[in-house]
Amino acid sequence: MTDAAPLSLCAREPHVPADRLVAEMVPPPRFDAVRFDTYVPDPGQPSQMEAVKVLGDFAAGLGGAHASGGGRRRWFARKPAAPSGPRGVYLDGGYGVGKTHLLASLWHATPAEPALKAFGTFVELTNLVGALGFQQTVRTLSGHRLLCIDEFELDDPGDTVLVSSLLARLVDEGVALAATSNTLPGKLGEGRFAAADFLREIQGLSAHFRPLRIDGEDYRHRGLPAAPDPYPADDVTRAAYATEGASLDDFPMLLEHLARVHPSRYGALTDGIRAVCLTDVRPVPDQSTALRLVVLADRLYDREVPVLAAGLPFDRLFSDEMLNGGYRKKYFRAISRLTALARDAKPLIAQ
Known part of the structure; x- marks a missing residue:
């Protein structure tokens, strides 16, 4: 003893100063060493292996240099995304299927300096806006190649409007998005607040993402x-x-x-x-x-x-x-x- x-x-x-909030927007310790090749897909769930492939291609497509002017950049080296198309991927599935592992692997695989990539939970992102203000958050993140948002959930209408506006601005600046959640982007907020009253904002969020379903059981207790x-x-x-x-x-x-x-x-x-x-x-x-x-x-x-x-x-x-x-x-x-x-x-x- x-x-x-x-x-x-x-x-x-x-009390966490604002500069620490920005500096710590990296994968947390548990996911610091994860990579796509350390993800162990369930052989009975083909969607897990498909997710690895899709995300690997997505990361490779983020290696292009900045386009000239306005901080905007090319999205995919082979086939740039259409301006009206989704600018991100959205990992949907139950708890324990390895979504955060895959999201962190995407962050690590994206060919950019750590300072040009951001990784944080939904709560941390909304708090960053609270600490820096909306416009400064846009300026801080707009130079990034990738923003990863873990545990994406909308618990109140205020967050819905805030995040919808923020992501729309970042997409306009050419920032790629990736998110994890247990809820499809079109169903965010369902059962928690009057989602119908904020349908436009929720649909706006959904439009930024290509949903990628990951099926399976909770790996944390598998065997x-x-x-x-x-x-x-x-x-x-x-x-x-x-x-x-x-x-x-x-x-x-x-x-x-x-x-x-x-x-x-x-x-x-x-x-x-x-x-x-x-x-x-x-x-x-x-x-x-x-x-x-x-x-x-x-x-x-x-x-x-x-x-x-x-x-x-x-x-x-x-x-x-x-x-x-x-x-x-x-x-x-x-x-x-x-x-x-x-x-x-x-x-x-x-x-």
């Missing part, structure tokens, strides 16, 4: 043993004290703390954390809290931070109503990722 007490996520209120059951609170506490860089928090208190930190800062919230230890895990009380927890789960997964928990298992975090509602795919993704991180945390008990 170490002498120092564990860290606490509840004690952190990070793996069942996730470990939650541990006694005393065991989790001991492991937190014995693990350098571990955090230890009461789960309900952590959920309250997340309400005081903007979701775009959840990555910074976990800076330097080598393991997250939680006691008294219980069902989340409402949908707003649940959505914040989804973002935290994504950031922990991106950063490969194991999660050791006492209380209820992660598959009981969300109510049946939540799992059958408009955000169900987000919740199932969070359960999948937290379960994988719980499996990664198992060695902490044995040390």
Whole structure:
């Protein structure tokens, strides 16, 4: 057991400067080394292998030099896209089929300097606009060859209008787009807000993308043993004290703390954390809290931070109503990722 007490996520209120937001628009640590040839397609799902081929061709087509004038550039070396056609690809499929792996592989395969490529989640993109302002965000990203947007979801009408306007401007500047989501671009926002009232904006977003369906089962649990059951609170506490860089928090208190930190800062919230230890895990009380927890789960997964928990298992975090509602795919993704991180945390008990 170490002498120092564990860290606490509840004690952190990070502030992320705008220049860091831009500099960190690269694939997160879990996906830093992935490439198309490290993607393991399910032989029973031909759409997975087809996605690798389509994305490889798409990346190769982004190698052209800038066209003269206005910062615009040629799109495809062999056959430029028509101005009215889609300027991007949209990876649609269930959770755990490797969409983020493929999106990061596209970023790595695109023949351009890292400073000319951007990779971020939808939440991070909207926060960048909040930090820089709309016009400055357009200026910052318009010189890029590729913008990759992970976990593309529209949770409110304001985001719909904002992102539609931003992407339209970037497409006009010649920026290629790539995105992942569990929802087809024409169905964004469905079941979450009055999508019919914003049909024009949603259709405008859809027009920028060529949908690429990826079928399959959750690879995170393909052929793996069942996730470990939650541990006694005393065991989790001991492991937190014995693990350098571990955090230890009461789960309900952590959920309250997340309400005081903007979701775009959840990555910074976990800076330097080598393991997250939680006691008294219980069902989340409402949908707003649940959505914040989804973002935290994504950031922990991106950063490969194991999660050791006492209380209820992660598959009981969300109510049946939540799992059958408009955000169900987000919740199932969070359960999948937290379960994988719980499996990664198992060695902490044995040390």
